[in-house]
Each structure stands twice: as C-alpha cells, then as structure tokens.
Amino acid sequence: MKVKQMKGSYALFESLLAEKVDTIFGYPGGSIIPVYDALYDYTDRINHILVRHEQAAAHAAEGYARVSGKVGVALVTSGPGATNTITGIADAMMDNTPIVVIAGQVATTALGSDAFQETDLVGVTQPVTKWSYQIRRPEDIPWAVSRAFYIAQSGRPGPVVLDLTKNAQTGICDFSYQKTEFIRSYIPDPEIDKEVIEQAAHIINAAKKPFALIGQGVILANAEKEVKQMLEKANIPAATTLMGLSAISSKHPLNKGMLGMHGNLGPNMKTNECDVLIAIGMRFSDRVTGKLATYAKQAKVIHFDIDQSEIGKNVKVTLGVLGNIKESVPMVTDLLTEQRHDDWIKSFEPLERKEHDKVLLKEVEEAKGPIHMGEVIAKISEATGHKAVLVTDVGQNQIIAARYFKYTKTRSLVTSGGLGTMGFCLPAAMGAKLGAPSRTIFAVCGDGGFQMTVEELGTILQSQIGIKIILLNNNKLGMVRQWQKLFWQRRYSFTDMINPNFNTIADAYGIRNRMVNKREEIDDAIADMMKDDKAFLLVVNTEPDVMVYPMTPAGDDVTNVLLEESSK
Amino acid sequence: MEERTLYTVTVFSENRVGLLNQISIIFNRRQLNIETLSVSPSALRGIHKFTITTYTDHDTIEKVVAQIDKRVDILKAYYNTDSELVYQEIALYKVSTNALLKLGSIESLIRQHNITILEITDNSVVFQKTGLYDETQRLFDELQQSIGVLQFIRSGRVAITRSKVERLSDMLEQIEKIRERKSKHA
Numbered sequence: 103m104k105v106k107q108m109k110g111s112y113a114l115f116e117s118l119l120a121e122k123v124d125t126i127f128g129y130p131g132g133s134i135i136p137v138y139d140a141l142y143d144y145t146d147r148i149n150h151i152l153v154r155h156e157q158a159a160a161h162a163a164e165g166y167a168r169v170s171g172k173v174g175v176a177l178v179t180s181g182p183g184a185t186n187t188i189t190g191i192a193d194a195m196m197d198n199t200p201i202v203v204i205a206g207q208v209a210t211t212a213l214g215s216d217a218f219q220e221t222d223l224v225g226v227t228q229p230v231t232k233w234s235y236q237i238r239r240p241e242d243i244p245w246a247v248s249r250a251f252y253i254a255q256s257g258r259p260g261p262v263v264l265d266l267t268k269n270a271q272t273g274i275c276d277f278s279y280q281k282t283e284f285i286r287s288y289i290p291d292p293e294i295d296k297e298v299i300e301q302a303a304h305i306i307n308a309a310k311k312p313f314a315l316i317g318q319g320v321i322l323a324n325a326e327k328e329v330k331q332m333l334e335k336a337n338i339p340a341a342t343t344l345m346g347l348s349a350i351s352s353k354h355p356l357n358k359g360m361l362g363m364h365g366n367l368g369p370n371m372k373t374n375e376c377d378v379l380i381a382i383g384m385r386f387s388d389r390v391t392g393k394l395a396t397y398a399k400q401a402k403v404i405h406f407d408i409d410q411s412e413i414g415k416n417v418k419v420t421l422g423v424l425g426n427i428k429e430s431v432p433m434v435t436d437l438l439t440e441q442r443h444d445d446w447i448k449s450f451e452p453l454e455r456k457e458h459d460k461v462l463l464k465e466v467e468e469a470k471g472p473i474h475m476g477e478v479i480a481k482i483s484e485a486t487g488h489k490a491v492l493v494t495d496v497g498q499n500q501i502i503a504a505r506y507f508k509y510t511k512t513r514s515l516v517t518s519g520g521l522g523t524m525g526f527c528l529p530a531a532m533g534a535k536l537g538a539p540s541r542t543i544f545a546v547c548g549d550g551g552f553q554m555t556v557e558e559l560g561t562i563l564q565s566q567i568g569i570k571i572i573l574l575n576n577n578k579l580g581m582v583r584q585w586q587k588l589f590w591q592r593r594y595s596f597t598d599m600i601n602p603n604f605n606t607i608a609d610a611y612g613i614r615n616r617m618v619n620k621r622e623e624i625d626d627a628i629a630d631m632m633k634d635d636k637a638f639l640l641v642v643n644t645e646p647d648v649m650v651y652p653m654t655p656a657g658d659d660v661t662n663v664l665l666e667e668s669s670k
Numbered sequence: 671m672e673e674r675t676l677y678t679v680t681v682f683s684e685n686r687v688g689l690l691n692q693i694s695i696i697f698n699r700r701q702l703n704i705e706t707l708s709v710s711p712s713a714l715r716g717i718h719k720f721t722i723t724t725y726t727d728h729d730t731i732e733k734v735v736a737q738i739d740k741r742v743d744i745l746k747a748y749y750n751t752d753s754e755l756v757y758q759e760i761a762l763y764k765v766s767t768n769a770l771l772k773l774g775s776i777e778s779l780i781r782q783h784n785i786t787i788l789e790i791t792d793n794s795v796v797f798q799k800t801g802l803y804d805e806t807q808r809l810f811d812e813l814q815q816s817i818g819v820l821q822f823i824r825s826g827r828v829a830i831t832r833s834k835v836e837r838l839s840d841m842l843e844q845i846e847k848i849r850e851r852k853s854k855h856a
Binding site: 233236253284285293 | 692744848
C-alpha cells in the first residue's frame with residue numbers, strides 16, 4: 103500500500119476523495135481553519151458550497167443524498183457551528199438519510215476544560231446519529247472517514263458525525279486509505295432466511311385481498327423494480343407512505359396513492375379490509391397507522407425490513423422478513439403464482455371517486471375564489487411532464503404538494519417526513535440541485551418555513567443554484583391553525599404572520615421573481631419561471647383559510663377519515 | 671398493561687469511549703430506570719460486558735434490547751429473566767467495632783449470614799456478604815436495627831446464563847462466516 107506523509111487536514115481530503123466526494127456544504131470557523139486551509143488546495147476537485155447557516159449545511163447534505171443516493175457531506179466548526187447542524191442530523195436519523203457531518207473540535211489538550219467554542223458533540227449527537235466519533239490523532243482520520251462512509255450508507259442508512267480535534271487536523275500522519283467493508287460489531291445486511299421467504303410466498307399466494315405498503319426503504323435499497331415486479335406478478339394493489347412517494351410511478355395502475363393522516367381515502371380504508379398486508383421498507387409511523395389497537399387487525403401482516411428492531415416495533419406482525427429487500431423481495435416473487443385480484447382492486451374505485459368529488463374537485467379541478475395550493479402544485483407538476491424533483495417544507499404546503507404532485511421517476515420527493523423540520527425546504531432543495539443538476543428542482547414552502555432558513559438565498563446567489571422556489575403564502579402557520587380550528591375551538595394562538603414583501607427580498611439577492619394573486623396569472627408565471635435554468639421565486643398568495651383534507655385525526659382509527667369540515 | 675418483571679440485559683460491546691452513554695440513552699427514551707449496572711472486560715479480549723437490570727414488561731424489553739443491539743459498536747445484546755440465570759451481588763457493610771462487640775452474638779451472625787470479614791480496626795469492622803438482593807438486604811436490615819450501619823454499598827448484579835457457553839461465541843462464529851463470505855466476494 104502507498105504511504106505518504108501529510109497533515110491531518112490533507113489526509114481528510116484525500117480520504118474524502120477516496121470516497122468519491124465531490125461536493126461539500128460547509129461554513130468555516132476557528133476550530134476548522136486548518137481543514138479550510140487544506141481545502142484551498144482541493145477546490146479543483148471538491149465543490150465547496152458556502153452556506154449561510156450550519157443548519158442549512160446539514161439539510162443541503164440531506165437533499166444531496168436523497169436525490170443522488172450518495173453520501174451528503176457537511177463541514178462545520180466546533181461549538182455553535184456543530185450544534186447548529188443537530189436539527190439536520192436528527193432529521194437525517196429519522197428519515198434514514200446518509201450524511202457525514204465533519205465538525206472541528208478544540209485540541210485534545212483543551213477537551214473538557216470549557217474551552218472557547220467547545221461542545222461535547224459526540225455526547226450531544228449520540229442519540230441522533232448512527233455513529234459519532236471523536237478523532238484525536240491525525241493517523242486515525244483515514245480509518246474514521248472510511249468507517250463513517252461505510253456506516254452512513256450501508257444497511258439502514260443514517261447520519262454519522264466526525265468530531266475532528268484541532269491537533270488531529272494540524273498533526274502529521276502517514277496516509278494510506280483502505281475502504282471499510284466489514285465491522286465485526288455491525289451486520290448491515292442480515293442473512294435472509296429461506297424458510298421465511300417460503301412462508302411469505304405461501305401467505306401472499308393464499309391472499310384474496312392483498313395490499314402492499316411501500317416505504318422509503320424501497321428507494322434506499324434501489325429496489326423499485328423488484329417491488330414493481332412483485333406487485334405485477336401477484337396483482338397486488340399498493341400505496342406508499344409519504345417517504346415512499348416516487349418509489350412507484352403515480353401513473354401505475356396498481357398504485358392507489360398515499361397512506362396516512364392526510365393520505366388517500368382508498369388506501370386508509372382498505373388497510374382495515376385487506377386480508378394480507380405486505381409492508382415493504384416502511385416503519386408503521388404513527389402518522390401512517392393512527393390508532394394501533396384497531397390497525398389492520400383483520401389482516402395477516404408481513405413486514406419486509408433490513409432492520410430487526412423495526413419488525414414488530416409498532417405493529418405486531420405475522421411474519422417478519424429480515425434482510426435487504428433488493429434480495430428478499432425477488433426471492434418471494436419467484437415463489438408467487440400469477441394472480442388476478444380484479445374485484446378487490448376495483449373496490450378502491452368508489453373511494454377514489456368519493457375523494458375526487460369531495461376534495462380534489464374543490465382543491466384542484468374546479469377551484470373557486472382565492473387560489474388553492476393544490477391547483478398550483480398540479481400545474482408545476484405538469485410543467486415538467488411530472489419529471490421534476492419536489493422538495494417541500496413542513497406543514498400544509500408539504501402535504502398538499504406531496505398529494506398533488508405526480509411522480510414518474512424515483513427519488514423525486516425530498517421532504518422531512520419523520521422529524522417534520524420547518525425550514526428544511528430551501529437548503530434541502532439547494533442540496534438536491536447539486537445532487538441532480540440536470541433535474542428541475544421545485545422547492546415548495548409556506549411563509550413560515552421559508553423564513554426559517556431564508557438566509558440561504560445568499561447561498562443561492564453566491565453559488566448560482568438554479569432552484570425554482572414556490573412560496574405558498576397565506577400569512578398563516580397553516581397546519582397548526584388547522585388543528586386549532588378542528589380540535590382547539592378556533593383559538594388561533596400565534597398562527598397569524600405579518601410578513602415582509604418576499605419579492606423585495608428576492609430582488610435584494612438578485613433572484614428573479616413574480617407574485618401571483620389571481621388564478622388566471624398562474625400559467626404565465628410558471629412559464630416565466632421555467633424560461634431559464636436559474637433560481638426563481640414564485641410567490642403565490644393563496645386562500646387564507648386553508649384546510650387540508652382528507653384528514654385522520656391523530657390517534658384515531660385509520661378509517662376515521664374527515665373529508666370536509668362538516669363531515670366530522 | 672403487561673406485568674413488570676425484573677429483566678437482566680447483557681450487552682457485549684467493543685471497548686470504546688461512550689458506549690455506556692449510547693446504552694443508557696435507549697433506557698432513558700423509554701423511561702426505564704436502571705436498577706443495577708455492572709461493567710467489566712469479558713472473557714474475550716477487547717470485548718466489554720455490561721450487565722444491567724431493569725423492571726419492565728416483555729414487549730418493552732424486547733424492543734429496548736433490539737435497539738441496543740443495532741448500535742454499531744455493540745456486538746450483541748440479550749435479555750433474560752431470573753430463572754434463566756445464575757446471578758450474584760456483593761455487599762459491603764461498615765459497622766462500629768464497639769457496637770459489634772457489645773452485640774455479643776457475633777459468631778451466630780457470621781454463620782447465619784455467611785459473612786466474610788475484610789477489615790477490623792479499633793473503630794470499625796467491614797463485612798462482606800455475597801448473595802441475592804433480598805439476602806444482602808436482610809443483613810443490612812438486621813445490622814441497622816441492632817447496632818447501626820456506618821457505611822453500606824451493594825454492587826450491581828453479575829450473571830451467567832445457564833447455557834453451556836457464552837452466547838457471544840455463537841455470534842462471533844456467525845460474524846466470522848460473514849467476514850469469509852465478504853472476502854470471497856472481494
């Protein structure tokens with residue numbers, strides 16, 4: 103093996119290059135200066151995006167990872183720089199996004215002394231990381247980076263933190279790099295039990311009303327094709343979780359929509375009617391299941407997952423199929439008989455029609471009065487022939503965007519599903535653009551979340567990141583307001599916002615922009631937005647009293663779906 | 671709500687900084703109180719063993735152990751109920767020498783409780799007793815009532831399963847197979 107002597111800071115970049123890193127989102131500071139000094143010599147090989155706040159570096163790394171399937175990297179200083187990334191790290195933990203956050207740390211001699219900008223980052227991040235490690239010697243850098251990348255992207259992916267002491271950055275070490283392929287205390291891809299595969303096939307073959315739930319695990323495992331083949335061979339209708347959207351095309355006849363609190367009527371009602379529930383790479387979040395005591399009690403539940411601790415965690419299962427679904431799903435498919443479940447599949451239709459008549463017509467097709475969020479989303483989805491990437495913020499904008507956008511390619515939705523992080527959209531969209539430069543990136547946010555990370559317009563300006571921002575503005579913190587309206591006697595406590603002129607802000611950053619107040623202006627504004635590949639802010643002033651339906655109130659039976667206010 | 675039982679959780683980990691924190695976080699999240707804790711190097715070089723006891727129900731302990739087990743630096747985590755284990759605790763008691771001499775029944779006390787004497791000075795005597803929680807507690811109560819206890823400390827539980835070999839060796843065998851499978855692929 104080739105051994106070269108170099109400073110730890112250089113060893114860091116050599117290690118990152120060995121992991122094929124070409125993009126880093128970061129922000130310099132005192133304890134990471136030696137690394138930034140070395141970076142000065144790597145700018146031909148590494149594209150460093152200077153964000154405006156470290157939280158954005160973490161979210162951008164997430165956005166990058168989610169669309170590209172590669173590991174996103176954030177680089178920050180110690181203390182506040184590091185703690186600012188924690189929201190993004192926790193977000194990545196909940197949504198299984200592979201990112202590596204490299205943070206500076208004070209010198210080992212100063213550790214534990216309350217030194218300037220010292221935080222116990224490993225201690226603080228342990229609950230929200232897959233692995234976090236403090237590097238105290240330069241010679242440990244290649245080992246730690248190699249482990250970090252292996253852990254972040256293998257098995258069930260997640261965030262890794264490397265806490266890099268200053269003396270490890272400045273010290274000299276012998277550099278040689280070896281990719282990690284094995285850690286004895288860590289089994290990312292558990293062996294698949296053939297007997298279990300046979301049992302799964304047996305249960306599915308005997309099913310009269312099978313129903314498949316598709317989660318983000320299908321995307322993370324690159325198993326979209328394998329899952330589609332299973333659905334098609336056994337003729338199984340399916341629905342996705344919020345995080346699983348785009349794993350199967352919106353146009354596929356077996357795709358019956360989205361599950362969960364604001365999911366489609368059919369999938370939620372049919373969950374409690376099917377005889378076999380086949381969950382693939384999803385984790386039965388409370389936003390999907392509602393009340394566990396009445397969830398799919400009539401069905402045999404088969405759960406495909408790579409993480410043993412997920413099987414049976416929330417929903418008791420008949421059979422857990424442990425292993426990488428890219429392998430386990432086709433193994434089961436091989437044993438399936440070709441089936442038709444036409445009557446069962448047809449039985450979704452009345453529910454689809456009901457949702458269409460009660461919700462979709464009002465929100466999109468025949469929307470009247472002030473602009474509705476749903477009709478805007480339907481139009482931007484059409485603008486690219488449903489091929490764009492949708493990045494959302496959190497709240498009504500997120501749910502409406504996820505519902506009315508159409509997905510024809512995988513890795514087309516970047517949203518904060520588990521943590522529900524407001525302010526996620528703008529930085530995640532920047533990362534998504536860097537991760538998929540040839541794709542159109544729509545950043546759909548509300549006026550609340552947009553202002554949480556609005557400083558990133560500076561990053562967009564400096565690095566010329568061509569994202570299309572659609573700000574659905576109703577001067578309200580809409581989702582909280584919706585709950586106040588439905589469950590808190592309309593006591594609208596602090597959900598009104600007095601907002602600035604968003605277009606003037608965009609002007610200040612040199613970002614082309616439009617404001618739309620009337621339905622008739624939407625098409626023209628979208629055409630204007632899509633005219634070039636530069637950043638654009640489209641402010642759409644929407645109806646103030648937005649309500650997202652359907653809605654299953656938190657903790658209610660999954661079939662207790664509200665379709666409109668009066669149907670309560 | 672299922673009945674709460676005392677479970678003994680055994681964790682084998684790499685000998686790395688911060689492992690205890692990683693484990694205790696998982697107990698914290700489920701609002702589980704750690705009753706006793708004992709950490710030491712295991713029979714296998716470089717591998718540490720944690721023995722933790724906690725009161726909870728079966729459903730919860732299963733999930734907690736699965737979540738501990740999946741941490742990257744944890745080799746294996748198990749849980750057992752008392753009937754599956756041979757276990758022991760150790761307790762030390764410091765009493766006043768004068769008070770003890772005045773008690774008069776030292777020989778029967780020592781025989782009855784199987785006490786070992788670790789130290790005698792003019793001022794104090796240190797007793798050692800190994801046993802189950804109830805046994806060490808009974809001696810404490812007796813001493814406290816009769817002559818008073820100056821200092822008392824009880825260790826966490828140490829436990830051995832009734833099966834023949836440490837189950838970690840099965841785990842290590844399995845790991846070795848995976849390593850071989852991987853190196854063949856490479």
